[in-house]
Amino acid sequence: MSQVYNFCAGPAMLPTAVMERAQAEMRNWNALQVSVMEVSHRSKEYIAMAEQAEQDLRDLLAIPDNYKVLFCQGGGRGQFAAVPLNLFGDKLEADYIITGQWAKSAAEEGKKHGKINQIDIRETAEDGSVSLTPSTKWPLNPDAAYVHYCPNETIEGIEISDIPDTGDVPLVADMSSTILSRSIDVSKFGVIYAGAQKNIGPSGLALVIVREDLLGRARQAIPSILDYQVLANSDSMYNTPPTYSWYLAGLVFQWLKEQGGIAEFAKRNEAKANLLYDYIDGSDFYQNQVDKQYRSWMNVPFQLVDESLNEAFLAESAEAGLLTLKGHRIVGGMRASIYNAMPIEGVEALVSFMQIFASKHQA
């Protein structure tokens, strides 16, 4: 196989070492002579693997003991429903910080279950550049059941790296496209959730990290598969979990630890992002319109100043083994998603291609 780099926003590339191991032990896992996806989730071998995966995640993120880790089905959108159904309790309102498409979608689903205050913090200048209102100026409701925000907007490439202070109101974060990319202080959050298919593993799995005092206040009519208390009581095995996705997530966690943990990946991710943004900023052929302090390390959208060259860019980049660079249909342009599994060599190859493409097509 020739070298390719896959910049898909999700389902995203997985670490090469993880995929090699998964392929090698696909039909004979743990010397059982069957696949890990063919063993009972209640077998001692599977449970040992599942527990190790949770422990590795706890180690990586330094998750305090008073937080439960849940392995769920239903993706991030499942959590858009699970959060209000679990957390409204006897409160009537919740605050949703609007930073982009994913935050808006979460708020829409939340409306089914209570009054949602949407706080749009985007500030767009006349030249089209985008910034955000700092969290100290958000008009938060002290009576809210919770404050929901999306620290990294996958589509727009906007990231909030400091953690908002919401006082006694639980802070809920959709970290689907930023979890494990840098160190975070989990103790500042009520709930962190993330669809797996960006920085954790394959699709079909969602992780929830929930502070224990928030369990047990779910609505009566909550589907049991979304009830944090039910999942916590059963170690995420209330029903058959997505066993293969859990296994692959575990391999990714192992790999992250072997490579040096989250501090190491934060360095790598910052270096990868800087390489790409610096090139874009120094070019008059490409542009990124996000305020530098809110630029995402994980998803780098960019536009060709001459958009008539978009098709040629996509065709030639694919030809060069640089896959899935098309931006989300809502915003157009290009997007390079550079999660943990993307090596710096992939970003170097992209920048190199962008330089060649620009010099070939520059007027």
Added chain:
Amino acid sequence: MSQVYNFCAGPAMLPTAVMERAQAEMRNWNALQVSVMEVSHRSKEYIAMAEQAEQDLRDLLAIPDNYKVLFCQGGGRGQFAAVPLNLFGDKLEADYIITGQWAKSAAEEGKKHGKINQIDIRETAEDGSVSLTPSTKWPLNPDAAYVHYCPNETIEGIEISDIPDTGDVPLVADMSSTILSRSIDVSKFGVIYAGAQKNIGPSGLALVIVREDLLGRARQAIPSILDYQVLANSDSMYNTPPTYSWYLAGLVFQWLKEQGGIAEFAKRNEAKANLLYDYIDGSDFYQNQVDKQYRSWMNVPFQLVDESLNEAFLAESAEAGLLTLKGHRIVGGMRASIYNAMPIEGVEALVSFMQIFASKHQA
């Protein structure tokens, strides 16, 4: 690898040919040089695969055009909530036929959403043998929103092979452990659903086959990921589906077609089941207490008459490469799950081992 046969009730063994292909193309699917789990669910290659999988399932089960096929997350237990949330409409009651543990669990979840009439049709004789009330004698409520039943109880090994006539009341079937094992007339059902991890593919995927006129009556507060209308409108891509599980299910459907389709598997499954039940019935060392007309083709529970030999049976069978024969903890004893992927040679090997074990330990 030496030959093993895996009798796990679920996650169950997958066809050897499917697993060989999945392993071979694990890191280079469709000549894309990446894994199928690393490509976007919105890419043309993935959508073509997903559509082919649906078409193959439609062909296998002769699904009429006025039924939608949905590929969902959340497993069978997710559907325990989805069914009432989607189907109650303006009705107040639903009938649940109780045949065993899974039917009971479905009824429990249903209670969150309306009045559930539990109709227990199990008839246990003094000697412990179990039969069922025939469907013509079920006391059904003509005002029920739907009638829910579980045609094959995985734990107890009880199967109802004829389709109940519920008149104008939609019939809903949890076919998790029987789907694709024999031909069915889909037009008799309002909804058929099945967790994938028994006779379809790996865990993390559930299939729903729903008659179109039942769409659009969901409760306002239904989580969108469980809303049949939302899933139907988006071709099951409202959010990122469990892409790898969908792919493997598609490989299983292809394999079923190549092998001759459902009529062929019905023959094989009947032959496998008969081989095992006939041996048990002819033995005074083993027993099965289910009325012959309600015995499952897929899950064959059996007891050693001398239960003090259970541990020895499990140890020696595992030693002989016959895996996961322990019965469910609720009923004890042994259970051999013999889904489509289990070849007749596996059942022959099991019977042969049972004969040897009996002659060795017979008083």
